[in-house]
Amino acid sequence: MNCTESRAHLHAYLDQELDLPGVVAIDQHLAGCPACKALVAQQLALRSGIRRHAEYHEEPAALADRIRAKIGAGAGDASPRIPRPAWRWPSLGQWLPAGAAAAAAAVISWTAAIQYAGVSADQIVAEQVIAGHARSVVTSRLVEVASSDQHTVKPWLSSKLDFSPPVPDLAGAGYPLAGGRLDYLDRRPVAALVYRHRQHVINLFVWPDGKSARGRPEALAKNGYNVLRWTDAGMNFWAVSDVNAAELKTFAEAYASAK
Amino acid sequence: MTQSRALAAPPRHPSIAGAEASRLDEQSRARRFEQIFTAHLGAAYDFARWLTRDDRNAEDVVQEACMRAFKSLDGFHGDNGRAWLLAIVRNTYYTWFRRNKAEGYSVPFDEDSMAANTSDIADLESSIGSVERILQQRDAKRLVNAALERLPEEFREVVVLRELEDLSYKEIAAIARIPLGTVMSRLARARKMLLQHLQQAQRES
Numbered sequence: 071m072n073c074t075e076s077r078a079h080l081h082a083y084l085d086q087e088l089d090l091p092g093v094v095a096i097d098q099h100l101a102g103c104p105a106c107k108a109l110v111a112q113q114l115a116l117r118s119g120i121r122r123h124a125e126y127h128e129e130p131a132a133l134a135d136r137i138r139a140k141i142g143a144g145a146g147d148a149s150p151r152i153p154r155p156a157w158r159w160p161s162l163g164q165w166l167p168a169g170a171a172a173a174a175a176a177v178i179s180w181t182a183a184i185q186y187a188g189v190s191a192d193q194i195v196a197e198q199v200i201a202g203h204a205r206s207v208v209t210s211r212l213v214e215v216a217s218s219d220q221h222t223v224k225p226w227l228s229s230k231l232d233f234s235p236p237v238p239d240l241a242g243a244g245y246p247l248a249g250g251r252l253d254y255l256d257r258r259p260v261a262a263l264v265y266r267h268r269q270h271v272i273n274l275f276v277w278p279d280g281k282s283a284r285g286r287p288e289a290l291a292k293n294g295y296n297v298l299r300w301t302d303a304g305m306n307f308w309a310v311s312d313v314n315a316a317e318l319k320t321f322a323e324a325y326a327s328a329k
Numbered sequence: 330m331t332q333s334r335a336l337a338a339p340p341r342h343p344s345i346a347g348a349e350a351s352r353l354d355e356q357s358r359a360r361r362f363e364q365i366f367t368a369h370l371g372a373a374y375d376f377a378r379w380l381t382r383d384d385r386n387a388e389d390v391v392q393e394a395c396m397r398a399f400k401s402l403d404g405f406h407g408d409n410g411r412a413w414l415l416a417i418v419r420n421t422y423y424t425w426f427r428r429n430k431a432e433g434y435s436v437p438f439d440e441d442s443m444a445a446n447t448s449d450i451a452d453l454e455s456s457i458g459s460v461e462r463i464l465q466q467r468d469a470k471r472l473v474n475a476a477l478e479r480l481p482e483e484f485r486e487v488v489v490l491r492e493l494e495d496l497s498y499k500e501i502a503a504i505a506r507i508p509l510g511t512v513m514s515r516l517a518r519a520r521k522m523l524l525q526h527l528q529q530a531q532r533e534s
Contacts (some may be wrong), residue, residue, distance in 0.1 A: 081517045085491065087498045092333055112460055116527075119464035120492045123473035129374035131389055137395045138368070257495060 071099040076106050084113050086254075090201070097209045098146065111230075114252075114259050121258075152208040174203065192299075195308065198255045200295050202262065203273040203310040206251070212271065213249030213264050223250040227261045235261040235276035235305070236329035243324040245272065256306075272321055279306045287322060289315055298322050362399050365410035370395075372411055372494055374419045379489045381424045382478055394421040409500065416504040419486065460524055463531050476526035484519035491516060 076099045082088045083096045100107045206212045215226040224237040227250050239247060248264040252276060260277035285301035296318045298309045309322055373394065378387035394417045407411050463472060477485060483505075490501045498512045505512070 081513050081520070085513075085516070087497065087513070112524070115461045115464060116524060117492065118525070119460070119469065119473055120477070120488070123464075123470040124489075124493060125474050126493055127375045127378035127387070129371055129391070130384075130388065133374065133391065134366075134370055134514060137370075137392050140392065140415075141362075141396060141399050214373055242393070 071095045072107055073099075076100070076103070076110060077109070080106070080113070082112065084117070084254075086257075093201075094205060094209060097205055097211050101209060101211045115256070118259060122211075122232075134287060165197070166239060190222065195256050196290060196292065196297055196299075197312050199273075199275055199297055199299075199308045202253050202255060202275065203271075203295065205279040206253075206262065206273055207271055211251065212242070214251035216249040217251075218247045220247060223247060223263070227248060227252075227263075230258060231261055233261075233278045233305075235263065236325075237263060237329035238325060240265060240321070240324050240328060243320075243328070245321050245324060253309075267313055267321065269309070270311055270313045272309060272313065272318070274325065275310070277304075277306050279304055287319070291315065300326070302326060358402055359397075362402050365398070365414060366395060369411045369414045370419070373414050375493060376415050376486075376489060377418050377422065377523060378480060379485060379493075380419070381426065388428065390418060390422050393425055394418040397477050411494075412496065412500045412504055415490070415494070415496075416506075419504055459528060459531065463506050463527050472527055475530065476523050478525050480519055480522055484515055484522060487512060487515045488519045488523070 076096050076125075079088060079092060079096060083093060088096070099112060122165065133279045208316055215223055217223050218239075218241070220237045221225070224234065227237070230232040230252055237247070237250070245265040245267050248266050248271070250264060251262045253260050253262040255275055258277060260275050263274040263276065265272045265274065279301050285299075287300040288296055289296065289298050291297070295312055296315045298315075298318050300307050300322065307322075309318055309325075311318055311321075311323070335374070370391070374387060374391050377390040377394070378384065381387045381390055394414070397420075398414055398417045424496060463469065466472070477488065480488065486505060487501055490496045490504060496504070498509050501512045502509045507515070
């Protein structure tokens with residue numbers, strides 16, 4: 071994939087509207103193209119600026135009752151019904167290139183499939199966490215800041231995010247730090263910490279939760295990956311790896327007690 | 330369901346056989362509408378407010394849209410009540426509001442200019458970095474809202490639906506009645522304009 075192709079799909083990529091092959095192709099391009107990568111960073115900054123600052127206008131308190139009263143008064147009369155607007159989902163593939171369209175036909179957009187299957191928000195995040203982990207391992211985009219030094223990784227992440235994730239050194243516990251990178255999950259930029267355990271990679275995704283309550287760890291397994299999530303001190307933590315569930319739990323305990 | 334009582338129609342001919350059934354029918358319609366209405370009134374108002382950029386006009390649009398929604402409820406069979414209601418809000422804004430309330434209101438809009446959205450990347454690249462600085466300023470909130478308000482409505486609506494309502498391209502396409510590809514190209518162009526507005530505001534301050 072070249073810059074032109076990558077940029078043609080950049081917004082679909084940022085909006086999580088690309089299918090997995092499309093995402094992987096762009097990830098691969100970004101890994102070797104600082105200019106496109108900078109564009110992505112700029113767009114992420116713009117998006118988080120909009121989401122943080124744009125006004126969400128609350129409706130006036132009396133509006134709901136005013137509308138109820140009006141509808142109650144008019145409901146019984148014989149006013150002609152307005153013909154309903156043509157309500158049709160547009161067909162997928164109007165804008166995807168032929169190759170991606172074929173892939174999309176097979177896979178359908180997985181985000182859309184999840185959204186309409188009525189699954190919980192946690193399951194959607196779990197899918198994204200696993201996809202993020204798989205992507206980081208399959209592509210060469212495992213770390214953006216490669217360092218076993220927590221004092222290098224933490225400031226790098228803090229400078230790119232509006233929060234500062236705990237980055238403890240767990241080499242003594244058998245989980246040396248490999249580095250960190252930015253990722254995009256749960257519709258926001260998140261920190262991805264990369265730890266190693268023997269030949270395995272553990273991705274730990276961290277982002278603010280807004281709630282200060284401490285949440286008990288929950289484990290789940292899917293497609294050969296183990297996922298462990300917990301909350302602590304207002305942060306969401308999602309660890310994912312192909313190590314077994316017990317080892318992932320040991321990692322989580324080491325992380326939680328060291329941070 | 331005390332809330333739905335206000336929406337139920339009074340029986341018009343209580344003595345006529347069959348009226349009871351139609352009254353029950355009206356009640357279940359009212360209940361169904363109340364569910365959608367309660368859940369999505371906030372989104373409807375925020376969307377209308379961003380379209381009209383005015384508190385009072387937003388209320389008028391939402392009120393009219395809800396009347397329309399109630400009348401066309403029988404034609405709605407989907408499960409995405411929010412997208413359905415937002416589509417009616419948008420339609421009300423473009424047809425009823427602009428015709429009756431805002432004569433002569435128009436926004437110049439050049440759809441052709443979107444065709445080449447990859448040709449002018451050079452100037453975008455030159456601005457990388459500065460947006461992050463702008464968004465860290467103390468008056469970032471004012472700058473962002475002003476930049477959004479300045480967008481032509483065709484672009485403003487897709488950004489609001491995407492970033493504030495968190496809707497998918499598919500939902501936005503259905504609401505704005507444009508193809509998926511146009512959703513993407515309008516978002517791309519809208520974001521480019523937002524960056525330009527922010528940078529311009531930065532230069533002027």
